Amino acid sequence: MGDSVTGEGNNYRIVSPSLTVKAMRDSGYKNTAYALAELIDNSIDAEASLVQVFARESPFEGATQTRHRVDRIAVLDDGKGMDKDLLRRALKYGDGLGGDRNRIGRFGMGLPNSSMSQCTKVEVWSWKNSAANALYTYLDLEEIANGRDDVPDPVPSRVPEYWDGLSEAPLGKSGTLVVWSNLDRVKWHGAGATLRNTAELIGRVYRHYLKDGAVTIKMAPVRDGKVLEGKNGWYYAEPNDPLYLMEQSGTPAPFNNTPMFEPFDMGSEAEPGVYHFPIPTPDGKKYTVTVRASIARPEARRPDVPGHPWPDTANPNRDPGWQTWGKHAARNIGISLVRRGRELDLDSSWAIGYNPVERWWGVEVDFPPELDEIFGVTNNKQTATVFSSLSDFDWAAEMDPDETPKAFRDRLKEFGDPREPLLGLAQFLGELLKKMRRKLLQQTFGNRKGKKRHDQDVTSKATDAVKRRHEDGHTGTTDRLAQETTEAEKRQQQLTALTERHHVDEDTAQTLVDEALENDWRVRWISSPQDSSAFFNIDLLAGMLQVSFNTEHPLHSKLMAVLEDVPENASEAELRQRLARATETFKLLIFSWARMEDEIPSKKDRRVIADARSDWGRYARDFIEDGSEEE
Structure with a gap:
């Protein structure tokens, strides 16, 4: 046989x-x-x-x-x-x-x-x-x-x-x-x-x-x-560091012999940009996963950082993503999975694919071989399937109604779900990426997405409107504060608001304030994460009306990001789609105001809100019209 x-x-x-x-x-x-x-x-x-x-x-x-x-x-x-x-x-x-x-x-x-x-x-x-x-x-x-x-x-x-x-x-x-x-x-x-x-x-x-x-x-x-x-x-073969923390690397000049990124603070003074995360295994042992994180230095994204000019070969009027080092960073997007010092994969599933800012952060997850099965390492060592599956993990969608997070994890563990040992790490990374994206948004105020000239035009028009109203006898709190404040006090007040209230880095804040004082600008628009249900908030500073758009509000991603974070190589179809989405969002915004008025039970209160709406309309007319229209 x-x-x-x-x-x-x-x-x-x-x-x-x-x-x-x-x-x-x-x-x-x-x-x-x-x-x-x-x-x-x-x-x-x-x-x-x-x-x-x-x-x-x-x-x-x-x-x-x-x-x-x-x-x-x-x-x-x-x-x-x-x-x-x-x-x-x-x-x-x-x-x-x-x-x-x-x-x-x-x-x-x-x-x-x-x-x-x-x-x-x-x-x-x-x-x-x-x-x-x-x-x-x-x-x-x-x-x-x-x-x-x-x-x-x-x-x-x-x-x-x-x-x-x-x-x-x-x-x-x-x-x-x-x-x-x-x-x-x-x-x-x-x-x-x-x-x-x-x-x-x-x-x-x-x-x-x-x-x-x-x-x-x-x-x-x-x-x-x-x-x-x-x-x-x-x-x-030169080191190609997706965290861009190595001094000598294959990154294009000027970052070939100096780090392009800096460690992102995760709470450890002894090891900046490093966090040690324990992972349990089914046999009761625990192994340490080391997470390293970094974000771009301001000079990588701005040509006007004092002491760090871009090289003569760079075009200061182009988006940093189009510079040689920006294109290099675009090829290194994602979380780098490292096993025994060797990268398995640069997992881009953790990045927001359409957002150019994703190239400006770096995260490395370094794990020991004993966790191969936990991470789902494939035999060709090109990915870790379990880890990748958690990039879009949705707790709300997978949890039962009224189930606590602990009960949910216990249930997954009981069922032998392979994702359960890494859920804590995935949650940690998700929160880390949110913080890093917020920080990156602060870096490029006044220069973001190569639209500095456009932002300056809007700022100039709004400033002219503020000045016209002041000349017509309409005095605001910012005007009164300006009369009572010296130039040095005015500068310090604005710097404090930017760095402490809105977490803008000091170099960027200094540039914004210098620019505003030099041009006698009376308004400033920034984006900032805020713990508020309002989609924008107002800072009344000496001589400066500062509007901060809340990046945590859905309007930011549904309206502002759609209009501003447009790739330079976007197709006509994509541009039309973005405009349609922005138009839809704007209409929903107006409908939300209308419904707010509709639900106010008191006629007196409704009249107050209706009067405010009329007043806002008059102010909008003054700001949108540039004052040069013929009578």
Whole structure:
């Protein structure tokens, strides 16, 4: 019976060779860079200090000219190498090399899975006693499709002189070379494009290793048997820090040698921008998750911060998101999940996709390997499914009526819901992001979204209206306070209101006050989170009528954000949609006032409200008309 069910020719295999090949190929790697990261994981686990990545291209005749396309990718390291048994096991799917949680790659899937997602043949040379004594084996999808179900026995084979000759450093006593050929799924065609697109992601995934000098990763495009020369030749993978706190990084100037962000205060004076969150496991143990948070320094978003001018190459009239460093930050949006110093994923599901401000905050969640199952780490180490599922967790929608949060969590725990251990962390992150977004809104008063000129026009028109009414004998509290206050007192009063009442950073507040005094502006519009049901509040200051729009009120997101937070590349259809939404919101606002009058039971009180409405209409006419209309 044994021969009848195990023979190569039977038609009753649980998994057919063709299905096996498809499973190997469709392993879910986002692109070539993520697949390459698996090989670099192995190099770091092998204690390599230098990893070299080669992309070799060869010519082919295009429709009108000769072009070049990548036909080989190789990763060469100086790690401790593998013996015959370990080498063979390394090419076996799910072997169990990953039993050691101290490894970056612990699932025993990385080398074969990542390789076959990009190519049809992977070859491996590894040595522990000089490259001349290397062992060699391979996987070939064509052979597997034809029925091969074992990894070829490694045989002695010297490292090919071709790759030896390309190495910038002499091959060490030990090391490993992995070569991909028949590259039928590489996303990018040319060697330069392949490595450029790879370097930024590799720099982010291994930023902590690169910063600490634990490993050096070099990349080189190869043509005609040699590494290209000059700026197109060898280059290092630089740290790419989505928190932008590293002094030396691959961020564009002027933030390549100084942090672009600063730690966001989470209450710890000893560790600014750091919070340690305990996570329990089903076996009763607790492990610590470290949360790090940062937001942009004002000079990253404003060209007028004293002592921090933008470089001459930047356009001060363009939105900061369109500057080179802003575009860099746009590619690093999300919460960075880090396991043993290696980034698993930059989870953008926690960001508000349409909001350009999302690029200006950074959050890193660093967790130990013991929490892999809790976070839902996938075998290709590209995401943590349970953690990602909590980005839009809605407590109100999932809780039963009258159920307390504790009872809700107890119920989830009883049902074995995999999200339950991370609910506290998710709630903490949600509140943290709200605070960071509020802070970021304060940074760009008077310059937000590149609409400074428009804001100044509105401020000037409102100021003219205030002055006209004053000249006509209508005196306000701000006018009386101005007569009783010196310029220095006026300045300090405005600074105090901005920094203490509305939590504007000191540099921005100073700029706003200087600008107002220089132009003799009598009004100021700001957005500020307020614990009030009013959608705006008023500060009556000496010579300054300050209106603060409540960012916590639904009108802010339904009206102001719709009109102001418009991407510069928004399509005509999107603009029309935004205008329609704003019009709808404005009409609902007026209806809400009408209903308020409708529900006032006293005729006398209704007359008072109706008179106030008429008075507001007259004031609106005075402010909207600029005083130049002909009688």
